[in-house]
Amino acid sequence: MTKRTNWIVPTFYIFFLMLPIYWLINMSFKTTNEILGAFTLWPQEFTFDNYIKIFTDPTWYTGYLNSLTYVGLNTVISVSVALPAAYAFSRYRFLGDKHLFFWLLTNRMAPPAVFALPFFQLYSAFNLFDTHIAVALAHCLFNIPLAVWILEGFMSGVPKELDETAYIDGYSFSRFFVKIFIPTIAAGIGVAAFFCFMFSWVELLLAKTLTSVAAKPIAAVMTRTASTSGYELGLLAAAGTLTIVPGAFVIYFVRNYIAKGFAMGRV
């Protein structure tokens, strides 16, 4: 089980994961001349020009803020509606429960590429086009099923006796749910929120379709910046590097939650 040579496999894998990321960062500090001129493993003429160019453009801040706003909204909506539903699935049997669960999961199979146009029409019809809430709601399509599924797993691991004891102790349902149940599955909520954040943050097709100016996501700003200034790889690399940063931060802060969630074995 615990062979001495085990560490080699994850190490190589992580090395493989880091290589393209390193290359991106490496490129972002190079001048265009150097990128096109010669193959170098690290920047010979180290430059911040690409980053300066990006940060002097105000659309960048708003891009960041837009992305974080709709991602945050989506995470909150997804988790808070998924909580009672997951509780129902884990504790009760009701008419059509199995079919409903499967139907929820099938929504992850709907290709966004197909849905892009209908989504545009739908949200335009409700006058929600180019708002944060539109993207947040649209992302619910695939995040709610996921959140329900993850939370259901965690809740099934909590013995039913906990609920019963609380009722005997005179707790009302809502008080029990908020005061006792939610803290018990805090790790599960953390894991579910993480996955919602992740899928909402990385999705671009719907986010781009549903926004034009006011709620434009950072990744879309990046494509535009890169394309309007021609084929400038250094700038593209710098922009790409910057979009990795928030994700890296989030993982770093939730790492213990995730590890704990895994320890509960209910992911």
Place this chain on the structure above:
Amino acid sequence: MNKTVNQKAWFFVIPVVVLVAFNAVIPLMTVVNYSVQETFGNNEFFWSGLDWFKQILHSDRFHQALRRQLIFTFTILAIEIPLGIAIALTMPRKGPWVSVCLVLMALPLLIPWNVVGAMWNIFALPKIGFMGHVLNSMGFDFNFTRQPGDAWFTLILMDVWHWTSLVVLLAYAGLVSIPDAYYQAARIDGAKPFAIFRYIQLPKMKRVLTIAVLLRLMDSFMIYTEPFVLTGGGPGNSTTLLSIDLVKIALGQFDLGPAAAMSLIYFLIVLLLSWLFYTLMMRGEEE
């Protein structure tokens, strides 16, 4: 767990149903609506019945895209699932290295998809990209923008890079949930490492691996942004997967009818594959 029958539980589920239905049912109806109509622009629509479906099911273009899609999906499943299990098995179980591994491995999952495509484009460029440069200097004639084989190689490698971690995380979660007593009993019974894997670890990972395969299956059918940014479906049509083809038809040529019909067909294919796999995996459980 014994669940009580309680129809009031529906009240808990209603918010989820409403939100998801809003996003799923209305657009789906729109798509169905398009799929049975013909338009000549100007918002004029004519009933065309199942013509689009017949036309697509008999078109070479669809067959080729579907074939490419199936090859892609099964290739990445064949690589990512065993690789993910192998990495999860060799990951440390406790100590500070656990979170280091988790953080670094989860990183690709949190990169916006178009950035993943752009990153691999830069990484694989023949002269100035690391991978392209190294392969060429080793004597391979590598150019993913010109040669279909190289484009496929890059595409698959990118997907393995992007998504194997998801399999690793799920498999790892399954592994750490196995109580120590199982390993202890196996040691006492004198089980060899392979027997431990075959009779303890694999059965206990079955649930999470089912999920991993399902997620990868569904998501690989939906994949659009990354290959679009990486290769744009080319060279030629060699890496045009279903979604890319769809968008080409729907937005490029503005043929909403065929695009809608095609997307329904392909939605049904994913549904069928997922359902088959799911029932197959769950049949053992019910015994």
Place this chain on the structure above:
Amino acid sequence: MAKITLDNLRHSYMENPQSAEDFALKQIDVEWDDGGAYALLGPSGCGKTTLLNLISGLLKPSHGRVLFDDVDVTDQQPDQRNIAQVFQFPVIYDTMSVYDNLAFPLRNHGVDKVEIDKKVHEIAEMLELTDRLKTRASGLTADGKQKISLGRGLVRSDVNVIMFDEPLTVIDPHLKWQLRSKLKELHEQIHRTMIYVTHDQTEALTFADQVVVMDEGVVVQIGTPIDLFERPKHIFVGHFIGSPGMNVLACDIDNGKVRVGGEVIEVANADGFNANGCEVVVGVRPEFVSFVDKGGIEVDVTSVADTGRHRVVAVKKDDLELKLLLDEEDELPEGKSRIAFDADKTRIYADGWLVEQEGNK
């Protein structure tokens, strides 16, 4: 089959244990005779499971040696030691049939097919599992699964010792008794050394010939169930075994005279005892306290609890509080009453340990 010797065993889960508290096991010297039925009894967290894992080889001790038949096995792996262990939660190989589960250890040891088949059927017969051999093990109930775990230990003819780590935790109460008598019966049939870990005194006392009582990483007493009951070596044993536990009473000692509640009482082991600054108490079981007409200590009855066979009476005099047992047919005295202790069964304890005396041994 083997005699097992634990020689000067200490274990800590820390890398560099500093003080005594860092040790899960402080000092263990025990000899387990071949073919004995032992129980290892103690409260949760006293080091029972650690001790078990040291014997099975799942853990390597920080200090000391483990010997099987005087052969040092400290450095051997569990599979080399030929032991079997039944865990708290049933461990079965879900995907295998009951038959394959039982055959698994034999297959791993390369036993030939005919022999495996014979052995498996023999053990299945013993455990009343014959009619389920073909079914999948995951479909069985908890007690069925626990039988399989046990069966995997029994199939191997070379097993030195079978260890049970609180094996009845997940079993329904009405089946517990059945499974326990099955164990006892099996022990009589096959005469293997068995070590049964539990925190439940009833389980320990009914199963074992010898009970090893542990507390806070040390063995407090080893003895037959009767020894433990009548001659607890430590107030912990007195407390832990018996229901209600032993009365532990504050006392004054001067010149070999023991005073409890102001009255001089007779005890079995106080002759020539010198306290030397130790904290001394008197221990007497409720079974050995009785109401008397005269003499003894005058007390008030504070409460009575009926347990069915007898009544537990709590009495009080100032700070002195104790319990005694009264048979159903005996009458409960009204108001002020007097109690006395059975002198042979009343002993003094210094710093918790029984005061040993030549004459009493």
